[in-house]
Amino acid sequence: MIQVRHLTKTFWVHRKPPGFWGSVRSLVRREKVAKQAVRSVSFDVEEGEIVGLVGANGAGKTTLVKMLAGIVHPTSGEATVLGRTPWARDDALRRQISLIMGQKAQLWWDLPAADGFLLLREIYQVDPAVYAARLEELSRLLAVEDLLDIQVRRLSLGERMKMELIAALLHAPRVVYLDEPTIGLDLSAQRAVRDFILDYRARHRPVMLVTSHYMDDIERLCERILILRQGELVYDGSRQAVVERFARSKIVAVRLRGEVAPHALKTLEGLGRRLSAGEGQIRLEVPRDEVARVAGACLELLPVVDLSIEEEPLADVIERLQQSRRDELEGALTGAGRDAG
Amino acid sequence: MSPRLFVTVASLQARKLMSYRVDFWVGALATFGTEMAIAYFLWQAIFSTTDATQIGGFGFRGMIAYYLIVILVSKLVFGRLRDLTISQEIYEGTLNKYLMYPSPYGTFKYAEHLGNALPAIIQAAVLGFLAWWVLPLPEELGITVASALRAVASLLMANLLLFLLRFPVQALAFWVDNVWSLNVMLRFVLEFFGGLLLPLSLFPGPLRELLDWTPMPYLFYQPTMVLLGEVDTLAWARGLAIAGLWVLITALVSREIWRRGRRVYAGVGI
DSSP states (O other): OEEEEEEEEEEEEEEOOSSHHHHHHHHHOOEEEEEEEEEEEEEEEOTTOEEEEEOOTTSSHHHHHHHHTTSSOOSEEEEEETTBOTTSOOHHHHTTEEEEETTSOOSOTTSBHHHHHHHHHHHTTOOHHHHHHHHHHHHHHTTOGGGTTSBGGGSOHHHHHHHHHHHHHTTOOSEEEEESTTTTOOHHHHHHHHHHHHHHHHHHOOEEEEEOSOHHHHHHHOSEEEEEETTEEEEEEEHHHHHHHHOOEEEEEEEESSSOOHHHHHHHHTTSEEEEEETTEEEEEEEGGGHHHHHHHHHHHSOEEEEEEEEOOHHHHHHHHHHSOHHHHHHHHTTOSSSOO | OOHHHHHHHHHHHHHHHHTOHHHHHHHHHHHHHHHHHHHHHHHHHHHHHSSOSOBTTBOHHHHHHHHHHHHHHHHHHHSSTTOOHHHHHHHHSTHHHHHHSSSOHHHHHHHHHHHHHHHHHHHHHHHHHHHHHHSOOOSOOOOOHHHHHHHHHHHHHHHHHHHHHHHHHHHGGGTOSOOHHHHHHHHHHHHHHTTSSSOGGGSOHHHHHHHTTSSGGGTTHHHHHHHTTOSOHHHHHHHHHHHHHHHHHHHHHHHHHHHHHHHHOOOOOO
C-alpha cells in the first residue's frame, strides 16, 4: 500500500544575524543554509496496518507525512502510495487518501460543518445516498448529530476535531494520515477520538499512519511504530519489541495492608528506586533482571495485599532512545526492529 | 472541476461573506460613500474653477455618472479589494488542504473569487439605487438592454482577468517572505491605468493607444463605457479579444509559477 525508498527532504532556510546591523545586512544579502528534515527513510506499510510515527519536535514526522500526502515534494528518493507517486498531480490518488492535521483546520470556519461536508461531497464526487449514509454513521459514532448546523468557529476544540474527522473520512479513503489528531484536547476528548479511530479502523480497514506526541495515542492505536531521530529512521518494528529491547527497568507496584510504615520504606530503599509511596501503595523502578528477586523480597518482608509488574512507560523508553548518543543507539539497535534506517 | 462543484464553491464563498451582516452593509456603504464623496467634491471644484463644460469628453453630471458606474463595476470585478487569500494560504500552510483535493487549486480559487463578487451584486444594486436619488446624474444615461448585455460579458472577462493578473504576484509567496507591498503596487497600477481613479479619456492619446494593448483598460474603464453605451460593437469585440489574449497569457504564467512554487512549498505556517 505504501512503499518508501530513501526519501530525503532538505529545506533551505535563511539565516539572519541578530541586531540592527544584522537586519540592515540581510536587506542586501542573506545567507541560506540547508536543513535536512528527512534523511534517506525507507519502509513499507501493508494493507490494513496502523503505524505510529514517533519522534521529538523537528524529527521529520510531519514532513514525511506531507510528502506521502503529496503536499511537499521530496529532494530525492521515491515513494508510492496505492501504486502511485503522491506528489505527482494525480486526482485518482487524492480521492483515496486523507490527511487530518490536529493543528490546522480543514473545515470552513465561518460556516456550519454541514455546509463544509456538502462541499466535500462535491469535491470527492460522493453519491448523495452514500454520502447521507456515511454522514449518519460518522456523526452517530462521534455523537455530534446535533452540532452539524452550528458554525464551526462556535464549536469547542473537541467538537471541531470530531467534525474534522468526519470531513476527512466522508469519501472513505483507503489511506489516512493522522498528524497529531488529539493535540490540545482534554483527556475525555482524547479518549473519544482514539476510540472512534479504533472503531472506524475495525469497520473499514484503511491504512493509517499516525503521528503524535501523546504516547497514549501510540500505545492505544498502533502495534507497529517507526521512530525518527533528526530525520533518520532509527527503529521500525513492533511497539512491544521496542519496550522489551530498550526498557532498562520494570515497575513493581505493591499495595500493602494499611499505611506504608517507615520501616517498610527503609526495607524497600535497597530494592529499587522509589517512584511514589503513600496511601498504602509503593511503586519501585527496578532493573529488569532484578524483578523476580525484588518481587520475592516484597512478598517475604512486607504485608502485601496486591503486587503487579508493569513495563516502563513507552514515552520514557522513546525519550531515552532520542537522547542516547549515536554510537550507543547503533549498538542497541543491532538486530532490533526490521529494516530500520 | 465539474460545473456543479464550481457553483457550489462560489455559492459557499458568497454565503460566507454574507454571514457577517454588519460588515457586509457598513463596509459597503462606508467605502462607496467615501469614494463617491471624493469624486463629487473633487470634480465639482475642478469644473467650478475652469470655464470648460466638458473635460475628457464628460460634463460634470456625466463625470459623476462615470464614477458611480466605475466604482460599482470595481466592486464586481474586485470582489474583495484587499483579498490576499492565496499568499496567506501559502504562508500559513492552509494551502495543504487544497492540495489534498482532487480538483485544481487555481479553478477552486477562481470560483471563490467569483463567489466574492456575488454579494457585490446585491451591494451594487442597493448602492446604485440610492445614488440614483442622491447624485446629480444626467437625465439620459445611455444604458440600454444591448449595452447592459455587452457589459455583462465585459465584466465577466474583467473579473477573470483581474484574478489571473493577481494570481502570479500572490504565488510569489512561495519564494518571497511578504508579497503585501507587491500587491499594493499592482493594485495601484491596475486602478490607475484601468480607469478607476481617472477616466482614461483624460490620458494623452499616445499613452491611451499603448494602454489599449495592455490588460488594464479592460478591467474597469471598458466595462463602464460599454454600460454607458459609449462603445460600439466592434470596439467592444476588439476589447474582449485583447482581454481574452491576456487571460491566456496570464493563465500560462500563473500555471508555470504555480508548478515551480509547488516544488519549493514547505507546507508550514510562519
